[in-house]
Amino acid sequence: MAAANTSLPDPYYHSPELIDTLIPPGRIPTGETQSNTIICNERRIRIGESRKRKRTEAEDKGYDCSCEDQTTYTADATNHSLCWNAFQPYLEKCIPVKIKNVASFRHVTDGTSNEPVFSTMNVDSLPSEVLDKSITVQCVPRIDCESLQSTELEDNTICQNARDIDAKLSILSNSASEEMRSVPTFMGQEDQVTTCMSLRELLSINKHSHHVSASQLPVLDVDEMEQDSISLSVDGKLNQLTTNLELSPLASVLRLPSYLLLGNPHNKSNDIVIHSINLWHAPQPCCTNVHYDEHDNLLIVTNGVKIVELCPPGCIQASGVYSAHANHPKLLRRCGNMTIEQEIQTTLKKKNGRTQIVTVAAGEALYIPLGWWHRVISKCDQNDANREARSSGCTAINVWFDHPSRQCNLPEHMAVFQLRQSSRRYFLLNKEYATKSLLEEKKREYFFKNVMPQYFSEQVSNTDEVTRHWKDMNLIVFVKEELDKTSILSFGMIYCRCLSMRLCTPHLYHDLLEGFLLRIELGNASHIAGLVNMWSDVGQETMRFSEILCKLSPEACYILTQAWERHAGINTFVDESGNTQDEAETSYQHFFLILGEHSNKVRNHLLNGVEDFYHQAWVMLSSEI
Numbered sequence: 329m330a331a332a333n334t335s336l337p338d339p340y341y342h343s344p345e346l347i348d349t350l351i352p353p354g355r356i357p358t359g360e361t362q363s364n365t366i367i368c369n370e371r372r373i374r375i376g377e378s379r380k381r382k383r384t385e386a387e388d389k390g391y392d393c394s395c396e397d398q399t400t401y402t403a404d405a406t407n408h409s410l411c412w413n414a415f416q417p418y419l420e421k422c423i424p425v426k427i428k429n430v431a432s433f434r435h436v437t438d439g440t441s442n443e444p445v446f447s448t449m450n451v452d453s454l455p456s457e458v459l460d461k462s463i464t465v466q467c468v469p470r471i472d473c474e475s476l477q478s479t480e481l482e483d484n485t486i487c488q489n490a491r492d493i494d495a496k497l498s499i500l501s502n503s504a505s506e507e508m509r510s511v512p513t514f515m516g517q518e519d520q521v522t523t524c525m526s527l528r529e530l531l532s533i534n535k536h537s538h539h540v541s542a543s544q545l546p547v548l549d550v551d552e553m554e555q556d557s558i559s560l561s562v563d564g565k566l567n568q569l570t571t572n573l574e575l576s577p578l579a580s581v582l583r584l585p586s587y588l589l590l591g592n593p594h595n596k597s598n599d600i601v602i603h604s605i606n607l608w609h610a611p612q613p614c615c616t617n618v619h620y621d622e623h624d625n626l627l628i629v630t631n632g633v634k635i636v637e638l639c640p641p642g643c644i645q646a647s648g649v650y651s652a653h654a655n656h657p658k659l660l661r662r663c664g665n666m667t668i669e670q671e672i673q674t675t676l677k678k679k680n681g682r683t684q685i686v687t688v689a690a691g692e693a694l695y696i697p698l699g700w701w702h703r704v705i706s707k708c709d710q711n712d713a714n715r716e717a718r719s720s721g722c723t724a725i726n727v728w729f730d731h732p733s734r735q736c737n738l739p740e741h742m743a744v745f746q747l748r749q750s751s752r753r754y755f756l757l758n759k760e761y762a763t764k765s766l767l768e769e770k771k772r773e774y775f776f777k778n779v780m781p782q783y784f785s786e787q788v789s790n791t792d793e794v795t796r797h798w799k800d801m802n803l804i805v806f807v808k809e810e811l812d813k814t815s816i817l818s819f820g821m822i823y824c825r826c827l828s829m830r831l832c833t834p835h836l837y838h839d840l841l842e843g844f845l846l847r848i849e850l851g852n853a854s855h856i857a858g859l860v861n862m863w864s865d866v867g868q869e870t871m872r873f874s875e876i877l878c879k880l881s882p883e884a885c886y887i888l889t890q891a892w893e894r895h896a897g898i899n900t901f902v903d904e905s906g907n908t909q910d911e912a913e914t915s916y917q918h919f920f921l922i923l924g925e926h927s928n929k930v931r932n933h934l935l936n937g938v939e940d941f942y943h944q945a946w947v948m949l950s951s952e953i
Contacts, residue, residue, distance in 0.1 A: 346371040347371070347424065347425070347426050347684055347686050348371050348373055348418070348423075348425045348426065349371065349372050349373065349425070349426040349427070349428055350373055350375060350411075350414050350415065350425060350426070350427045350428065351372055351373060351375060351428050351429070352375060352411065352428070352429050352432035352433055353375050353407050353410055353411070353432075372428075373414065375410050375411055375414045407435075407587065408435070408562070408586075408587045408590075408593040409593055409594070411433050411587035411588060412587060412588070412590075412591065412592055412593065415427075415587075415588050415695070416592070418695055418697075419624070419695075419697075419731045419734060420731075420734055420737075420739075421739050422697035422698070422699070422700070422734075422738060422739055422741070422742050423697065424638055424684065424686070424694065424695055424696055424697060424700065425694075425695045426686055426688065426692060426693070426694050426695075427585070427588070427692060427693040427694070427695070428691075428692055429691055429692070430585050430628055430691060430692060430693040431583065431585070431691065433585035433586070433587040433588050434562065434563060434564035434583065434584070434585050434586040434587055435562040435563045435564075435586065435587075436563070454527075454531075454578070454581065455577050455578070455580070455581070457577050458527060458575060458577045458578050459526065459527050459528035459531075460526050460527070460528060461526060461527055461574040461575060462524050462525070462526055462574070463524065463525065463526070463527055463530065463542060463545055463574065463575070464522050464523070464524055465522065465523060465524070465525060465530060465540045465541060465542045465543075466514045466521070466522055466540065466541050466542075466543055467521040467522060467523055467538035467539065467540055468512040468513070468514060468521070468538060468539045468614075469521075469538050469539075490515055490617075490660045491513045491515060491617070493657075493659050493660055493668065493672070494513055494515070494617040494618055494657075494660060494703070495513065496672045497618055497644065497657060497659065497672060497675055497676070497679075497703075498618065498637055498703055499637065499676070499679060499683050499685070500635070500637045500685050500703070500705075511613045511614060511615050511705060511707070512539040512613075512614050512615065513614070513615045513616070513617055514541050514543060514614055514615070514616055514617070515617045515660070516543070516616065516617060516619065516653070516656070521538070523538070523540070525540075527542075527575070530542055530609060530611065531609065531611075531720070533611040539612055539614060540611060540612075541608075541609070541610045541611075541614045541616075541706075542607065542608060542609045542610075543608055543616065544606045544608065544726075545574075545575055545606055545607040545608070545609075546573050546575065546604060546605075546606055547573065547575050547576060547578045547579055547582070547605045547606060547607055547725075548566065548568060548571060548573065548576060548579055548604065548605045549571070549573065549603070549604040549605075550602075550603050550604065551604075552571045552572055552573055553568055553571055555568075556601065557600075557601040557602050557603075558602040558603070558604075558605065560584060560586055560589055560590060560602065561586065562586050562590065563583070563586065564582070564583035564584045564585065564586045565582075565583065566579045566580075566582055566584070566605075575607060578607065579605070582605070582725065584605075584628075584725075584727065585626070585628075585693065588626065589602060589626070589727065589729065599731065599732075599733060600729050600730070600731060601729060601730045601731075601732060602727060602728075602729045603623055603728045603729060603730065604727075604728045605725065605726070605727050605728075606725070606726050606728075607723075607724075607725060608706070608722075608723065608724045608725070608726065609721060609722070609723045609724075610632075610706040610707075610721050610722045610723075611720075611721040612721065613705070613706065613707035613708070613722075614705070614706055614707075615703065615704065615705045615706070616703065616704045616706075617656070617660065617703065618637070618644065618656075618657060618701055618702065618703040619655045619656050619657075619701070619702070619703075620641070620646070620655045620698070620699050620700055620701050620702070620745075621655065621696070621698060621699075621728065622655065622698060622699075622749065623698055623728035623729060623730055624695070624696070624697055624698050624728070624729050624730060624731060625695070625696040625697075625698075625726055625727070625728055626693055626694075626695055626696075626726065626727040626729070627688065627693060627694045627695075627696060627704075627724060627726045628692075628693040628724060628725045628726065628727070629688045629689060629690050629691070629692055629693070629722070629723075629724045630690055630691075630723045630724060630725060631690050631708075631709075631720055631721070631722060631723040632689075632690060632706060632707060632708045632709050632720075632721055632722025632723060633687060633688065633689050633690070633706075633707055633708070633709045633722060634687075634688045634694075634704055634705065634706050634722060634724060635685065635686070635687050635688075635704070635705040635707075636685070636686045636687075636688060636694055636696070636702055636703070636704050636705075637683060637684075637685050637702065637703045637704075638683065638684045638685075638686065638696065638700055638701070638702050639679050639682050639683045639684075639700070639701045639702075640682055640699075640700055640701070640741050640742075641699040641700065641701070641741065641742060641744045641745035641748075642678070642741070642744040642745075643675070643678045643679045643682050643683070643701055644657050644675055644678070644679070644701050645657065645658045645659070645671070645675065646658060646748065647660070648939070648942070648943055648946060649748055649751045649752040649755050649946065650752075650755050650759075650939075650942035650943060650945065650946040651939060651942065652938075654748075654752055657675075658671075659671055659672070659675075689709055690709060697742075698730075698745070699742060699745030699748075699749075706721075706722035706724075707721075707722055708720065708721055708722060751950075754949070754953075755945075755946055755949060758949055759942075759945065762945035762946070762948055762949045763886070763941070763942075763945050765948065766883070766941070766944055766945050766948060767846075767850075767883055767886075767887070770846065770881070770883040771846045774842065774843060774846050775806075775843070775846075797822050797825065797826050797829075798826070800818070800822055801819055801822055801823060801826070801840060801844075802840070804818070804819045804844065804847075805819075805840060805843045805844050805847060806843070811847055811848070811849075811855060811858075812854055812858070813854040813855070813857055813858035814858075815858075816848075816855065816858030816859055816862055817858050817861060817862050819844055819862065820858075820861075820862025820863060820864065821862070821864055823837075823840070823841065823844075824863070824864045824865065824866045827866050827869050827872060827873055828866060828868065828869050834872060834875055834876055835879075837872075837876050838876045838879050838880070841876060841880070841884075842880060842881060842884050845859075845880070845884040845887045845888060846883065846884065846887070848887050848891070850887065850890050850891070850894065853898075856891050856894050856895050857895060857898075857899070859887075859888070859891040860891050860892060860895045860911065860912055860915045861911070861915060863915065863918065863919050863922070865922055866922055870922065870923055870924045870925075870926055871926060873922075873923065874923050874926035874927075874929060874930050877923075877930045877933065877934070878929060878930060878933045880933070880934075880937060881937070882937040882938070882940040882941035882944065883941055884937070885933070885934045885935075885936075885937025885938050885940075885941065886937065886938050886941040886942075888934065889934055889935075889938050891912075892912045892913075892915065892916045893912075895911065895912040895915075896910060896912040896913065897910060897912070898911070898912065899911040899912075
């Protein structure tokens, strides 16, 4: 590990060379898998052993979070106290810790001492009602993975591939073998490709035209259960097993580490509030891009191996607090002020001396504090003695939770994260007001600068049909006092027809579409329904249409994308095959379908436009602070 950069101001957190690893009270079962793929050394702390002996030099490089000095642990309550007292300092100080034999961190009875948290080695062991559920998985085409090497930079300033940027931000990726660098990365952003399959198909998958990964499949979630916290018994069983979530029946086979998640056994107040429990499964090696979570995370590996690269808040410049992906690096949103290469090098300098790389094997867990940046590689464990386990990919359960008693007393290295969270809450509370005010301001600017264009112009073809169409569209945008669904649909039909007739230059088409979108009231359901359904075929003019769309202002991008988002789930219909379809989703797919090969370019422009619009809204709000 490189030396820490001492030129940076305090308070900056410097990660030690060793990660603390908690060993449960008593003997580790002989069947525990010892992985040979550990990258980072461990400083082992066996809970319940005396710590009065002289510490070694290696241990002094570790975290100062020693457990209590006790030598007996006969009663279960004592075990609970010992485990909690060992784990609590890491929670209080927001410091990662690895946990060995995580299944032992709960009350066990005869015959259940070796029962795992969860196992997917045998598909038939899972409830059939779960296996046949349809789930959404992320996809990366295999052809993309074969050319995963760094893409060529355009003028050394712009990198088109977010996956490439993510790899460049990783210390592990920059020093890894060719095999590790070729692992496909699943980006948790809007442009990810998804498909549906049953859980049985996912767990049994061997070869697929795409690399697939199931990420964050909810098993239990407080938002679905309409309660403050998920309830857990001392034996690790979950008390709520029935929700509307597809995979909620999985909760019946989970055995979570209650000694860590129930908090202090001598204090009845809620030390831990569990928000959600999720399933993760990767049939083949894969990676998730660097990000942070807004809750504490207990990552429990049940099969395979996860290699986690960790660094504290402040090491990576995050996206704006207004972003839909505020927990992703700003670089991945492609909106940095410096050149991308400069920002990458600046980030790597910040990460120098603050990054840890931890291997978590089956039967182990890793506590990842809220706000900590992490990038995770998942793969099967080739050293596992079980042949079936070696070929069944990587499976994990994660628990997102809060530690309320710590919230007002976070350590210094968490200050930047705490400030971000406060700013983000402020933005989300006032987002509706800010966006509405900003739209009104943009509308006034547009219609003050633009008067109704003349129906005849040197730039507009002069025929009776052209005159009628051009006049009708201008009347809708500049004259009609109140728009309704009929007039919106009429505009869309005429606009697409005129586009294919090449009535005028592209900038006039753009100005007209811009003004039309600014007339849409997002609070008006008929306006939204009209805009969602107005797009018809533009014939052979897909390039022309895409060029117009790629010049839309941030506010117009916001209005267009908000229409699909706000209309989602409002209207459904049954297609010719008898399947129920969502009107907004169908419209969204059709819109980009008619753009053909230009769809990705337009989609990126719309997403970046929305990001820019939210940025303007945030600037307006922050000026009031």
